[in-house]
Amino acid sequence: MRADENPSGAAPQSVEDFRMRLADLGDTLPKRLQQCATYVAANLDRIAVSTVAEMAAGADVPPSAFMRFCQIMGFSGYSDLQRLFREAYAPGFPDYATRLANLKSGAGGAGRLLAEFVEAGRMSLEGLAKSVDEAALAQAVDVLSRAGVIHVVGMRRAFPVASYLAYVFEKMTVPAMLHEGAGKLDQRHALREGDAVLAISFAPYSEETLSLAADARARGLAVVALTDTLSSPLARAADAVLTVQEVDFGAFRSLSATIAMAITLAVAVGTARKA
Amino acid sequence: MRADENPSGAAPQSVEDFRMRLADLGDTLPKRLQQCATYVAANLDRIAVSTVAEMAAGADVPPSAFMRFCQIMGFSGYSDLQRLFREAYAPGFPDYATRLANLKSGAGGAGRLLAEFVEAGRMSLEGLAKSVDEAALAQAVDVLSRAGVIHVVGMRRAFPVASYLAYVFEKMTVPAMLHEGAGKLDQRHALREGDAVLAISFAPYSEETLSLAADARARGLAVVALTDTLSSPLARAADAVLTVQEVDFGAFRSLSATIAMAITLAVAVGTARKA
DNA sequence: TAGCATATGGAACAAATATTCCAAATTCAA
DNA sequence: TTGAATTTGGAATATTTGTTCCATATGCTA
Numbered sequence: 001m002r003a004d005e006n007p008s009g010a011a012p013q014s015v016e017d018f019r020m021r022l023a024d025l026g027d028t029l030p031k032r033l034q035q036c037a038t039y040v041a042a043n044l045d046r047i048a049v050s051t052v053a054e055m056a057a058g059a060d061v062p063p064s065a066f067m068r069f070c071q072i073m074g075f076s077g078y079s080d081l082q083r084l085f086r087e088a089y090a091p092g093f094p095d096y097a098t099r100l101a102n103l104k105s106g107a108g109g110a111g112r113l114l115a116e117f118v119e120a121g122r123m124s125l126e127g128l129a130k131s132v133d134e135a136a137l138a139q140a141v142d143v144l145s146r147a148g149v150i151h152v153v154g155m156r157r158a159f160p161v162a163s164y165l166a167y168v169f170e171k172m173t174v175p176a177m178l179h180e181g182a183g184k185l186d187q188r189h190a191l192r193e194g195d196a197v198l199a200i201s202f203a204p205y206s207e208e209t210l211s212l213a214a215d216a217r218a219r220g221l222a223v224v225a226l227t228d229t230l231s232s233p234l235a236r237a238a239d240a241v242l243t244v245q246e247v248d249f250g251a252f253r254s255l256s257a258t259i260a261m262a263i264t265l266a267v268a269v270g271t272a273r274k275a
Numbered sequence: 276m277r278a279d280e281n282p283s284g285a286a287p288q289s290v291e292d293f294r295m296r297l298a299d300l301g302d303t304l305p306k307r308l309q310q311c312a313t314y315v316a317a318n319l320d321r322i323a324v325s326t327v328a329e330m331a332a333g334a335d336v337p338p339s340a341f342m343r344f345c346q347i348m349g350f351s352g353y354s355d356l357q358r359l360f361r362e363a364y365a366p367g368f369p370d371y372a373t374r375l376a377n378l379k380s381g382a383g384g385a386g387r388l389l390a391e392f393v394e395a396g397r398m399s400l401e402g403l404a405k406s407v408d409e410a411a412l413a414q415a416v417d418v419l420s421r422a423g424v425i426h427v428v429g430m431r432r433a434f435p436v437a438s439y440l441a442y443v444f445e446k447m448t449v450p451a452m453l454h455e456g457a458g459k460l461d462q463r464h465a466l467r468e469g470d471a472v473l474a475i476s477f478a479p480y481s482e483e484t485l486s487l488a489a490d491a492r493a494r495g496l497a498v499v500a501l502t503d504t505l506s507s508p509l510a511r512a513a514d515a516v517l518t519v520q521e522v523d524f525g526a527f528r529s530l531s532a533t534i535a536m537a538i539t540l541a542v543a544v545g546t547a548r549k550a
Numbered sequence: 551t552a553g554c555a556t557a558t559g560g561a562a563c564a565a566a567t568a569t570t571c572c573a574a575a576t577t578c579a580a
Numbered sequence: 581t582t583g584a585a586t587t588t589g590g591a592a593t594a595t596t597t598g599t600t601c602c603a604t605a606t607g608c609t610a
Contacts, residue, residue: 160439
């Protein structure tokens with residue numbers, strides 16, 4: 001799309017119009033303008049109080065690209081766009097704390113649940129940042145970056161984490177294999193000399209994961225454990241033990257902290273292997 | 276009162292401080308400054324989005340009088356005062372992009388990486404709490420709790436989320452089926468009248484997910500989308516669209532907010548179906 | 551009312567911000 | 581690969597906005 005071409009005439013007259021136009025534009029935009037669109041869609045409430053430079057920085061584009069975006073959207077420039085949002089600004093969008101309080105006190109239902117899970121997630125992340133054992137983390141990274149193939153295993157609640165790790169490893173071109181319990185088809189013959197196992201398990205620990213870790217250990221492979229406590233049965237078979245505590249809400253445990261640990265591990269290993 | 280005299284030292288640090296200072300000043304102010312105080316008290320919410328000129332016009336005083344008012348209140352000028360209100364409104368804003376740039380140059384091992392991913396996760400959760408569309412969430416819960424079997428589909432980065440949903444649904448005894456792209460074995464014959472599809476996809480959207488959603492839609496099944504923007508191609512085929520933005524760190528995106536949304540959805544649906 | 555202190559308005563200046571423009575990079579098609 | 585068309589980034593410029601300063605006005609006290 002050429003920058004001097006205004007796809008559908010006049011500028012949006014309301015925030016609603018604006019959102020529709022944004023949706024219409026969809027994915028027809030070149031890269032930088034797409035970044036603007038995405039960032040703006042996620043931060044509509046900041047337009048009224050930010051400068052072009054700030055918005056551009058947020059979208060990670062130069063200011064001039066953001067200006068082009070404004071024009072594509074049908075405005076004469078950023079000031080013009082901003083006027084729309086300043087006029088519409090009824091201090092409607094409250095800040096995080098207020099919003100959370102509203103959600104919690106609200107008539108219940110899903111919004112309330114969400115507030116609780118968000119809060120639990122934040123607390124888990126905070127706890128992780130405070131309690132991380134950096135030595136163990138460094139050791140885990142070291143072990144995994146020397147390995148041939150990394151075998152990732154996790155069942156039940158740990159399976160999403162395992163599959164996420166497999167995905168990130170793949171993106172970073174680290175040789176990795178996801179072991180699924182599916183069909184109880186044992187994939188452990190794929191373990192070779194020099195490989196490593198990254199095992200993820202939380203109480204109640206799944207038998208398959210424990211046995212794969214123990215097996216690998218017995219055959220002299222390195223094992224890294226991602227688990228809930230140092231006294232976990234998984235810890236016994238491991239060369240490096242990473243622990244993550246999730247704050248639970250009701251009977252449910254989310255995965256915020258575990259996922260954060262997982263991506264850290266994957267990125268650190270990926271980086272180390274390239275060096 | 277002399278204009279160069281600052282009645283009680285430092286500038287207010289919060290909107291609450293500000294109001295108290297305003298009240299303290301009471302009616303000890305000269306006429307023009309009193310006008311400012313009155314107008315400001317009645318229009319606190321406009322400060323963030325107005326220029327001095329506009330505020331001054333509102334208070335019916337010249338801009339210079341308004342500037343004096345700002346200084347009497349303990350600020351260095353209008354910009355200083357305005358910053359208080361802009362920050363109160365969008366806390367923690369300044370500014371992730373800048374920090375990222377700093378980080379890239381700085382050293383630091385895995386511990387540092389972890390801190391960044393934790394921070395990104397926290398910001399994502401905050402963003403979710405602020406931007407959640409409660410109506411869409413309620414609708415999604417409604418649709419899914421009426422469905423026969425819930426078909427969960429997600430590839431690549433969305434796959435961990437899909438598998439997590441399948442796990443939680445199972446724990447709550449909600450009939451659900453996880454569609455894996457694996458082996459390209461098409462499982463869509465499992466879709467039956469009265470079922471619903473819960474599709475998860477982020478840019479770049481995976482073809483399989485889109486086509487399954489479109490297919491289900493064409494056959495009259497309900498579709499709920501969990502995606503990154505309202506303009507996502509997935510949104511077009513859906514009866515309810517939930518959007519979640521993850522703050523990225525470098526080239527990497529975690530899943531904190533997405534997982535929080537997923538567990539909320541699963542628990543809300545599970546609860547609704549039991550009622 | 552004279553003399554002084556304070557308040558006021560506006561014009562001049564400074565700083566921040568928006569906007570344009572164009573050379574260089576990139577992408578796409580032949 | 582070459583050339584045409586588009587996209588991109590940044591430097592130059594224009595505009596808006598914030599801030600200071602001071603001559604004048606106002607109100608108070610003696």
